[in-house]
Amino acid sequence: MKFSLTTMIMSAALMAGVATAYNPIGESCDTPGGYGCSQDASVNGGNAFIYECASTDEFVYVAGCACPTCCVATTGGAYCT
Numbered sequence: 001m002k003f004s005l006t007t008m009i010m011s012a013a014l015m016a017g018v019a020t021a022y023n024p025i026g027e028s029c030d031t032p033g034g035y036g037c038s039q040d041a042s043v044n045g046g047n048a049f050i051y052e053c054a055s056t057d058e059f060v061y062v063a064g065c066a067c068p069t070c071c072v073a074t075t076g077g078a079y080c081t
Contacts, residue, residue: 037065047066048069
C-alpha cells in the first residue's frame, strides 16, 4: 500500500476519532472503502461531515453531521453523534 502525506494526516485524524479542519473532498486517496470525519467552513455549513475514499480513488462527501464536533471515525467506519 502506498502512503502519502494526505493518508498520514487522515490516519492520524482517524486514530484520534475526531473531526479536523480539513476538506479532503476531491483529493486523491489510495484506500477505497475507507471512511473518515472532517470539518471545514466550506462544507456542510461548517459542521462535521463523513467522507469516503471511493472506488475512483477520490474522497467523496457521504453525509453531514449536526455540529462541528459531531463525527467519530473508527477502524470500522465513521458516524455522526
